[in-house]
Amino acid sequence: MGGDIILITNNENFIGKDYKVYSVEFRKCRYIEILTKVRDKVHENYRILTHPMAGSLKPNQTPYKSVLLIKEETLDYNSLNLIENAIDSAKKFLGFRKLPQWNEKCLKDFRTLDQSFIEGALLNKSKNSYYIK
Amino acid sequence: MKLELGKIMIKDVQFGEETKVEKGTLYVNKEKIKEMVLEDKRLIKADVELARPGESVRIAPVKDVIEPRVKVEGNGQVFPGIINKVKTVGEGRTHALVGSNVVTCGKIVGFQEGLIDMSGPTAKYTPFSKTNNVCVVIEGREDLETHEYEEAGRLAGLKVAAYIGEAGKKVEPDEIVTYETKPLLEQVAEYPDLPKVGYVHMLQSQGLLHDTYYYGVDAKVMVPTFMYPTEMMDGAIVSGNCVAPCDKVTTFHHFNNPVIEDLYERHGKDINFIGVVLTNENVWLMDKERSSDMTAKLCRHLGLDGVIITEEGYGNPDTDLMMNCQKVAQEDIDVVLITDEFPGRDGKSQSVADTVPEADALVSCGNGNVIEYFPPMDKVIGTLDYIETMIGGYEGSLKEDGSIEAEIQIIIASTIANGYNTLAAKGY
Numbered sequence: 001m002g003g004d005i006i007l008i009t010n011n012e013n014f015i016g017k018d019y020k021v022y023s024v025e026f027r028k029c030r031y032i033e034i035l036t037k038v039r040d041k042v043h044e045n046y047r048i049l050t051h052p053m054a055g056s057l058k059p060n061q062t063p064y065k066s067v068l069l070i071k072e073e074t075l076d077y078n079s080l081n082l083i084e085n086a087i088d089s090a091k092k093f094l095g096f097r098k099l100p101q102w103n104e105k106c107l108k109d110f111r112t113l114d115q116s117f118i119e120g121a122l123l124n125k126s127k128n129s130y131y132i133k
Numbered sequence: 134m135k136l137e138l139g140k141i142m143i144k145d146v147q148f149g150e151e152t153k154v155e156k157g158t159l160y161v162n163k164e165k166i167k168e169m170v171l172e173d174k175r176l177i178k179a180d181v182e183l184a185r186p187g188e189s190v191r192i193a194p195v196k197d198v199i200e201p202r203v204k205v206e207g208n209g210q211v212f213p214g215i216i217n218k219v220k221t222v223g224e225g226r227t228h229a230l231v232g233s234n235v236v237t238c239g240k241i242v243g244f245q246e247g248l249i250d251m252s253g254p255t256a257k258y259t260p261f262s263k264t265n266n267v268c269v270v271i272e273g274r275e276d277l278e279t280h281e282y283e284e285a286g287r288l289a290g291l292k293v294a295a296y297i298g299e300a301g302k303k304v305e306p307d308e309i310v311t312y313e314t315k316p317l318l319e320q321v322a323e324y325p326d327l328p329k330v331g332y333v334h335m336l337q338s339q340g341l342l343h344d345t346y347y348y349g350v351d352a353k354v355m356v357p358t359f360m361y362p363t364e365m366m367d368g369a370i371v372s373g374n375c376v377a378p379c380d381k382v383t384t385f386h387h388f389n390n391p392v393i394e395d396l397y398e399r400h401g402k403d404i405n406f407i408g409v410v411l412t413n414e415n416v417w418l419m420d421k422e423r424s425s426d427m428t429a430k431l432c433r434h435l436g437l438d439g440v441i442i443t444e445e446g447y448g449n450p451d452t453d454l455m456m457n458c459q460k461v462a463q464e465d466i467d468v469v470l471i472t473d474e475f476p477g478r479d480g481k482s483q484s485v486a487d488t489v490p491e492a493d494a495l496v497s498c499g500n501g502n503v504i505e506y507f508p509p510m511d512k513v514i515g516t517l518d519y520i521e522t523m524i525g526g527y528e529g530s531l532k533e534d535g536s537i538e539a540e541i542q543i544i545i546a547s548t549i550a551n552g553y554n555t556l557a558a559k560g561y
Contacts (some may be wrong), residue, residue, distance in 0.1 A: 051420070054416040055339055056314070056337070056377060057342060058447065058475070089483070089486045096477050100521070116340055116342075117340040120339070120353060120354075120416070
């Protein structure tokens with residue numbers, strides 16, 4: 001029906017579950033490193049499906065980031081533009097102030113939110129539509 | 134659709150045996166409110182405290198702010214689809230206890246909520262330092278998931294506000310304002326020579342704790358639609374958002390949207406205010422495309438000449454804001470954007486996370502990164518435990534004497550992106 005869908009994430013809530021629609025590429029790394037990984041994938045002809053700044057939580061506030069991408073035949077310039085903007089913005093915020101030392105309760109909440117941004121978005125659409133370019 | 138909004142001016146709030154309004158004073162029955170909140174078994178503790186303008190009081194962490202209102206005539210009840218039966222509202226007569234608010238607060242999610250100072254140098258940043266606040270301090274069960282806690286807190290606030298609102302049902306209002314928007318063809322015909330202006334209202338809808346409800350529907354699963362502005366004045370839109378305090382559109386702001394207020398003010402004078410296009414802010418790019426396409430289509434369909442667009446939040450919603458702006462502008466409709474900015478303390482960095490060439494008219498509601506000093510207060514309603522982990526706070530924010538140094542984005546509604554604040558540009 002279409003190319004592979006992958007989730008690039010540093011959120012351990014996604015580990016070990018079978019999501020069927022997408023496969024999970026978990027990395028234990030910082031928020032900004034997820035964004036650069038997404039950028040690298042875009043250069044390997046992956047197209048971004050979910051906004052890299054989802055959640056209105058600023059890059060110096062939440063440590064977690066998850067982005068869904070789909071494999072295409074050619075480079076998607078919109079995706080490239082989007083991820084480069086997100087990286088610029090993240091660097092700007094991290095330059096203002098570094099990430100706080102969150103306690104476990106806050107970290108858990110951040111993980112739950114990050115997970116909901118991805119899962120919530122699946123609620124309102126027909127499955128085949130993910131693959132439509 | 135025609136709504137008479139009866140404003141009952143509240144100048145003081147006190148505890149009393151009976152919840153009632155007498156000579157501008159709101160009396161509330163503390164025990165009744167506690168009992169009402171604890172009906173929800175997800176909440177294990179509830180208390181009620183009062184905060185009046187000028188008092189040395191700090192309220193934190195604040196979840197939602199809700200003006201008490203009641204339907205007096207016309208269909209439905211306030212907050213349809215959430216705590217009352219679904220029924221189209223916005224017509225007839227509604228009474229509002231203006232100058233009073235229900236503030237839900239207390240031990241909540243660690244990082245999302247903000248604060249309100251009732252006096253001192255930082256009181257000026259929030260409109261809620263000037264209102265008589267019935268603070269409902271809640272605590273949820275330890276094992277409760279964050280989003281369940283949000284729902285319990287949201288419903289508690291709405292129920293209490295509706296209960297207090299009932300006290301205004303039989304009170305003669307100090308002022309009655311009439312708002313009217315006619316069905317489209319009649320509305321266009323009423324002022325045929327005036328430019329037709331609409332309001333594109335973007336609702337926060339990205340996921341858990343980032344939700345808004347329209348007649349009980351989670352905005353992320355709806356498609357853009359058209360609504361009469363008066364529906365909002367009866368609580369058709371309810372906030373479930375717990376993101377950044379400074380630009381959180383509370384339920385109070387949905388009742389009292391300043392864009393709608395100002396458009397009505399100019400209605401029939403130099404513009405013809407046609408109505409509201411309601412849309413959402415999503416995570417999937419496909420949803421953004423669909424919603425912005427439909428928003429532009431609706432604006433064109435309504436024959437609008439000009440549109441004002443507001444957003445809620447930063448980052449991802451900036452993309453929706455710009456997509457809406459671009460597509461509406463491409464329909465040959467003039468567009469003005471309203472938003473707040475996060476350009477760093479010196480204001481020199483990029484203000485929003487996305488932009489398009491069509492975004493050439495924008496009203497700013499202030500810079501959320503500015504740092505302020507919050508002197509200690511005699512009394513804290515809620516807790517200061519979370520100050521350093523709130524958005525705008527940081528390690529070392531909270532001093533031993535209870536004073537705070539933090540970015541103004543920690544203050545509820547300080548840079549709210551619809552202009553209901555003191556940092557907005559204003560014309561005189």
